[in-house]
Amino acid sequence: MSAPFLWILLPILFSGILWIPRNQRVVVLLGCALVFFLTLAAWLLPIEAALQIGSFSFKLGSSIDFLGRYLILTSSDRPFLALVYGSVFLWFIALAALNLSRRLVPLGLVITSLMVASLAVEPYLYAVLFIQMAVLLAIPLLAPIGTRPGRGLMRFLIFQTLAIPFFLFSGWLLTGIEANSGNLVLILQAGILLGLGFIFLLAIFPFYSWIPLLTEEASPLTVGFILWIFPTTGMFFGLGLIDQYTWLRNLTNLPTILTGAGVLMVASGGLLAAFQRHLGRIMGYAVIVETGYSLLAIGLGEKTGLSLFYFLLVPRCLSLITWSLALAIIKENTPSLTLNDIQGHGRTYPFAAAGVVLANLSFASLPLLAGFPGHQALWEVLSRQSLGFTLWILLGNLGLFAGAIRTLIAFSKAQEGTLWKASENWFQRILLSLSWAALTILGLFPQWAQLLWTKLPAMFEHLIQ
Amino acid sequence: MIVVLNVFTVLLTILTTTGLLLYRDWRYSLGFLAAQYLVVFWLCQAHWPISMAAVKLVTGWMACAALGITQLSISRPTDAEETSWPQGRLFRLFSAGLILVVTYALANSASSWLGLSLPAAWASLILIGMGLLHLGITAQPFRVILGLLTVLSGFEILYAAVEGSVLVAALLAAVNLGLALIGAYFLYANPLEETR
Numbered sequence A: 001m002s003a004p005f006l007w008i009l010l011p012i013l014f015s016g017i018l019w020i021p022r023n024q025r026v027v028v029l030l031g032c033a034l035v036f037f038l039t040l041a042a043w044l045l046p047i048e049a050a051l052q053i054g055s056f057s058f059k060l061g062s063s064i065d066f067l068g069r070y071l072i073l074t075s076s077d078r079p080f081l082a083l084v085y086g087s088v089f090l091w092f093i094a095l096a097a098l099n100l101s102r103r104l105v106p107l108g109l110v111i112t113s114l115m116v117a118s119l120a121v122e123p124y125l126y127a128v129l130f131i132q133m134a135v136l137l138a139i140p141l142l143a144p145i146g147t148r149p150g151r152g153l154m155r156f157l158i159f160q161t162l163a164i165p166f167f168l169f170s171g172w173l174l175t176g177i178e179a180n181s182g183n184l185v186l187i188l189q190a191g192i193l194l195g196l197g198f199i200f201l202l203a204i205f206p207f208y209s210w211i212p213l214l215t216e217e218a219s220p221l222t223v224g225f226i227l228w229i230f231p232t233t234g235m236f237f238g239l240g241l242i243d244q245y246t247w248l249r250n251l252t253n254l255p256t257i258l259t260g261a262g263v264l265m266v267a268s269g270g271l272l273a274a275f276q277r278h279l280g281r282i283m284g285y286a287v288i289v290e291t292g293y294s295l296l297a298i299g300l301g302e303k304t305g306l307s308l309f310y311f312l313l314v315p316r317c318l319s320l321i322t323w324s325l326a327l328a329i330i331k332e333n334t335p336s337l338t339l340n341d342i343q344g345h346g347r348t349y350p351f352a353a354a355g356v357v358l359a360n361l362s363f364a365s366l367p368l369l370a371g372f373p374g375h376q377a378l379w380e381v382l383s384r385q386s387l388g389f390t391l392w393i394l395l396g397n398l399g400l401f402a403g404a405i406r407t408l409i410a411f412s413k414a415q416e417g418t419l420w421k422a423s424e425n426w427f428q429r430i431l432l433s434l435s436w437a438a439l440t441i442l443g444l445f446p447q448w449a450q451l452l453w454t455k456l457p458a459m460f461e462h463l464i465q
Numbered sequence B: 001m002i003v004v005l006n007v008f009t010v011l012l013t014i015l016t017t018t019g020l021l022l023y024r025d026w027r028y029s030l031g032f033l034a035a036q037y038l039v040v041f042w043l044c045q046a047h048w049p050i051s052m053a054a055v056k057l058v059t060g061w062m063a064c065a066a067l068g069i070t071q072l073s074i075s076r077p078t079d080a081e082e083t084s085w086p087q088g089r090l091f092r093l094f095s096a097g098l099i100l101v102v103t104y105a106l107a108n109s110a111s112s113w114l115g116l117s118l119p120a121a122w123a124s125l126i127l128i129g130m131g132l133l134h135l136g137i138t139a140q141p142f143r144v145i146l147g148l149l150t151v152l153s154g155f156e157i158l159y160a161a162v163e164g165s166v167l168v169a170a171l172l173a174a175v176n177l178g179l180a181l182i183g184a185y186f187l188y189a190n191p192l193e194e195t196r
Helices: A003-018 A024-044 A075-096 A101-120 A124-142 A151-179 A184-201 A210-217 A220-244 A254-273 A279-300 A302-332 A350-363 A371-385 A387-412 A426-444 A446-453 B002-022 B026-044 B050-073 B089-114 B118-137 B141-160 B166-189
Strands: A050-053 A056-059 A063-066 A069-072
Touching: A003 A024, A003 A063, A003 A069, A003 A075, A003 A101, A024 A075, A024 A101, A069 A101, A075 A101, A075 A220, A075 A302, A075 A426, A075 A446, A101 A124, A101 A220, A124 A151, A124 A184, A124 A220, A124 B166, A151 A184, A151 A210, A151 B141, A151 B166, A184 A220, A210 A220, A210 A279, A220 A279, A220 A302, A254 A279, A254 A387, A279 A302, A279 A350, A279 A371, A279 A387, A302 A350, A302 A371, A302 A426, A302 A446, A350 A371, A350 A387, A350 A426, A371 A387, A371 A426, A426 A446, B002 B026, B002 B089, B002 B118, B002 B141, B026 B050, B026 B118, B026 B141, B050 B141, B050 B166, B089 B118, B118 B141, B141 B166
Parallel strands: none
Antiparallel strands: A050 A056, A063 A069
């Protein structure tokens, strides 16, 4: 057996089986069991090294031939696989709290596998085609039958599709650069095309308008999953390119561009979040802010910047799961997620309301919550480079904080005499309580998350030198 | 003869893309789209073997068939006007004219950069430009899919000149078909919105 079969093809094959059971609990149980097994395998199984268990010897190969090209997963990719499948496990657990698992679990598995395949395929230009397949599969997830596909969904489809030409053309130019590494014109052209590709792929300013629209239109939990998997793997795809191509690593303007884009996204996303009247849109802008933080961390470069990039992954995932789950629970029982419609829900859905506010505050870097340690470290490094940029970042964070306060006020505006009554079911209460605990524990002991990402830098051997 | 045919393909491109922009009836739109794939086939076969270029034609027509069959199978209520984009034919015609002028200006440099003939470069840029214009002025899922397929068609002509990989061609064909299926899904998922 080979690693790409185990972590790419097996989930795709298994997702076919998951369409058969009609019982949602069976689907979510099978899905969770598979991703848990894949996480454990990524944690424990060595690749390209014999594993001896008694008289039984077992070796996991690193590559498979796929239509004349290769899917390669090496030992250094194992922490990433563990992180991705471990996070998917948490998303699937959250799904069990709602009636979405029948669609989301099988499609989510295929989307995850395709995104992993996009990082494993050689040469890289095929990656974008795998990503596009994942985008197409995400459409039925975001717009179930009977719902009107909204503008956000259309823009998501358009912008992700428009990324394809830029990546494919840059792939063609890169072969030219390999043959003639001193050609500055080619380098400039390839750099511009790659940049444009990533602007569309990662929804970088100004092409992020689909995110708040989508978070307003679709189910918060499905959008949350999409907004976690696409930017996360997209960032790793970008880091892989920077690691692979020396000319890209040596581009003198790259850190400035990344830092500038990051600051613009944090500041604009945060400030716009402060003026939203829909909880889904506030979450959308928070995701934009987080993408900005990731760009900023990569732009800071060297070991510190990259460590901060990895450091932010776990708190972001936890906060987004909490926020999406809590919003999804509230959305099931209200006409919409506007501030007017959720007034007083703090008393009827206290667990979900607290989840929304805590996750929002974690994104806004409130001390003692999961988001704070990583963001604070980033501000510290950034302030040594540019105080102006740091002030803009803080302004963006203030915007997110204002969004959280407005949400809290709306949740608290209950009519006189409204009694406290938790309308969430027991499973939802347990999940939300665990997620609050996780957000607080990661805020108090941020070093514990280090266990999860400490081996991630090995994926990019040139970047850590 | 080849030169005449190349010029003819440019004229066909102008006709089909402008037609897609002006006519709102889905039957006309799919007819124009199908004709567009003839252009793609003809311009790709200049760089690829005919059998490989035929993949573009077959895929394109399969996409049209998927969209057409879905349109036929759904109920057809009264015409619904799109509210979010300019309705005037004159406006659309004027925008199309602007795209033609701009793409002609760019075609020369694209032609020399990628080693394409001028008609091929112009035709592909017209497809990309008109597709983007289409995407910019519509919010209807069916028309968004037509716009995306048009943009990708133009790109595929340009890309055929520089990349002859069978796998890339296959994956791009899969993307085209996937987009058509998503279009069909949109029609099926929300038939009342897709009527024209």
